[in-house]
Amino acid sequence: MGGVKNGEITVSVTKEEVVTAVLPLQEHWLPLSNLDLLLPPVDVGVFFCYKNPAAATGGDGDGSMSFGSMVESLKKALARALVSFYVFAGEVVLNSAGEPELLCNNSGVDFVEAFANMELQSLNLYNPDDTVEGKLVPQKKRGILAVQATSLKCGGLVVSCTFDHRIADAYSANMFLVSWAKTAQPTEPRIIHTAPPCKPCFRCSLLSPRRPGSIHPSLNDMYVPMSMLSxxxxxxxxxxxxxxxxxxxxxxxxxxxxxxxxxxxxxxxxxxxxxxxxxxxxxxxxxxxxxxxxxxxxxxxxxxxxxxxxxxxxxxxxxxxxxxxxxxxxxxxxxxxxxxxxxxxxxxxxxxxxxxxxxxxxxxxxxxxxxxxxxxxxxxxxxxxxxxxxxxxxxxxxxxxxxxxxxxxxxxxxxxxxxxxxxxxxxxxxxxxxxxxxxxxxxxxxxxxxxxxxxxxxxxxxxxxxxxxxxxxxxx
The missing domain is CATH 3.30.559.10 (Chloramphenicol acetyltransferase-like domain)
Known part of the structure; x- marks a missing residue:
């Protein structure tokens, strides 16, 4: 498949697929809270760099920690994590009033596998515009969450996500990332978990407006209706x-x-x-x-x-x-x-x-x-x-x-x-x-x-x- 080139760095996409929750989900609508509605449609990225697992764990290079096996582990754990974090497998759709809502339909998460022709230690962390942007962090094409796993020449790995900020803040994304990682870790005895350790709460009624409302004048100094912007x-x-x-x-x-x-x-x-x-x-x-x-x-x-x-x-x-x-x-x-x-x-x-x-x-x-x-x-x-x-x-x-x-x-x-x-x-x-x-x-x-x-x-x-x-x- 095609690659993205920047200077001496080429990132080639080797596989693309969609990961869905491992258990069936009843399709339903989930309204966004009033605080969600303050966010414009903007995406946030996050990336994690891992050294060659054989070097990190003292492995003997028998292939048990190959890129392929690591990706399979990531995908299986993601499918289980999406059982609880099902909003990440949904879509944002505008309602009749023109406001965004969540359609929880398990349409899935785009999962990209890629290869970068560089060593981990040659990744220029100081200037992520050159080495991270559009290469190691995926561009979200649809849905709410996109994931990319990139193999490096040294056997290292970069795992990254891009998510819709209207659906999650960093606190929420951190909950998901930790839960996904814990779900991927092997357990003894080996039990296939169908739900991650952390159970997120989606009760937007916790953020319901008061009747009648009470608005301090200072809020008009901090926030503005978009209709008033040039x-x-x-x-x-x-x-x-x-x-x-x-x-x-x-x-x-x-x-x-x-x-x-x-x-x-x-x-x-x-x-x-x-x-x-x-x-x-x-x-x-x-x-x-x-x-x-x-x-x-x-x-x-x-x-x-x-x-x-x-x-x-x-x-x-x-x-x-x-x-x-x-x-x-x-x-x-x-x-x-x-x-x-x-x-x-x-x-x-x-x-x-x-x-x-x-x-x-x-x-x-x-x-x-x-x-x-x-x-x-x-x-x-x-x-x-x-x-x-x-x-x-x-x-x-x-x-x-x-x-x-x-x-x-x-x-x-x-x-x-x-x-x-x-x-x-x-x-x-x-x-x-x-x-x-x-x-x-x-x-x-x-x-x-x-x-x-x-x-x-x-x-x-x-x-x-x-x-x-x-x-x-x-x-x-």
Whole structure:
């Protein structure tokens, strides 16, 4: 079959098939929750890199861990995992009101097998635009989930997924990935499991609007009906100096500690800033530096998961929300003038981060957001941070992946040597996701999708903080 070539890297597709749930499923409709309806039709990728299993396990190369056998294990486990995570085998269809709904019909997951003519250690992790995008992470053609397993010259393997963000947030995807991996692992005595260890909850009634609703005015500052947006301009071509690019860095635990120390150098009311708040404040200043000399606002949003907020101490609801599958997200943001972000100390900027985050850490915020969506249906809404173009000043979003369960995605041939989300989502706003380093030493791995001028500024002013991710760092 055909291949995709980029420089010296060629990825050839060797087989394509559809994997369906191993048990029959009664076809049914599943409405999206109000919080799902806030997501535009955008896909998210994630990939996992595994070394040659014979080298990883000390195998004798007898073929028991060949690419073919690993792929069969992946497919069989996927078919079993889809029994519980059946939404991933369905389709998104518009209803009579023009809103997306889930048709749970077990139409299946596209599963691609491929071969890449490269060694794992030649994969340029620092620049995933060259080696990952469109090659190792599949382009979803239909349905909700696509999977790709790519064999490498060294016997290594890359397993990747692309999923529809309207159906799942990262928390939900992580649940599925861990469950799929556990289902694939051999058991003693050998029992064929028909359902994965984790049982997801699809009760979108947990996110039902109130009657009557109650909407705080601040929500109108954070979200906007799409009917009020002007037509979106096409993105500039990649030859322009300000196009969005993806990079992966690592930040040492020492640098993170230094950021947090500076952010806490002048605490207000004794409040301590978290590592994430300190990191976001530092990044906010760096992005502002790339717009130096312009009198514009630099906007930064931070993704907040509402599962614990909506539990509000209720143990039963906490258990349900802990396994809830879907989107339970809000994106509060702040905007400050370039000169203000550059002149003020990191402690002040971190205080501003803390202040706008405070609006979204209470149960009432998420209940109000559910009511806000209900009040505007069927017109879809969008987080305002995503609707700001470059003319209005730079904008970017930070989404914490610090609970990314990389080490738990072991399909039976060892833990991944590296994994990352991959989200070049195609909008005007940037996207940054910090994740725990596979080194397990407190360092962070940071996926960035920012404007080229912003990346260049970050590398020139903070190259000692954001270091290009290499296989030497991963000690591979």
């Amino acid at each position: 037509p979106r301009k096409e993105l500039e071509t990649t030859s322009e100096p300000d196009h969005l690019i993806s990079r992966i860095y690592y930040v040492t635990v020492e640098e993170l500690g230094h950021m947090q120390s500076l952010a806490n150098s002048n605490p207000i009311n004794g409040a301590k800033r978290t590592k994430l708040e300190s990191f976001c404040a530092f990044l906010w200043k760096m992005v502002a530096a790339s717009a130096m000399g312009k009198r514009v606002n630099v906007k930064m949003g931070i993704v907040v998961d509402g599962r614990k907020r909506l539990s509000n101490g209720d143990k039963d609801k906490e258990a349900l929300m802990g396994s809830y599958f879907g989107n339970v997200l809000s994106i509060p943001f702040g905007g400050k003038l370039v000169e203000e972000l550059l002149e003020k100390p990191l402690s002040w900027v971190a205080g501003e981060v803390h202040q706008f985050l405070e609006t979204a850490v209470a149960e009432e915020h998420f209940l109000g957001l559910i009511d806000w969506v209900e009040a505007h249906r069927p017109v879809p809404g969008l987080a305002k941070i995503y609707s700001h173009g470059s003319e209005d000043g730079p904008a970017f979003v930070v989404s914490s992946g610090l609970r990314f369960p990389e080490s738990e995605v072991d399909f039976g041939w060892g833990k991944p040597v590296f994994a990352s989300y991959h989200f070049p989502w195609g909008g005007d706003a940037g996207y940054v996701m910090p994740m725990p380093s596979p080194a397990g030493n407190g360092d962070w791995v940071v996926y960035m999708h920012l404007l080229k001028v912003q990346v260049e500024m970050i590398e020139s002013k903070a190259g000692h903080v954001f270091k290009p991710l290499t296989w030497d760092y991963l000690k591979y």
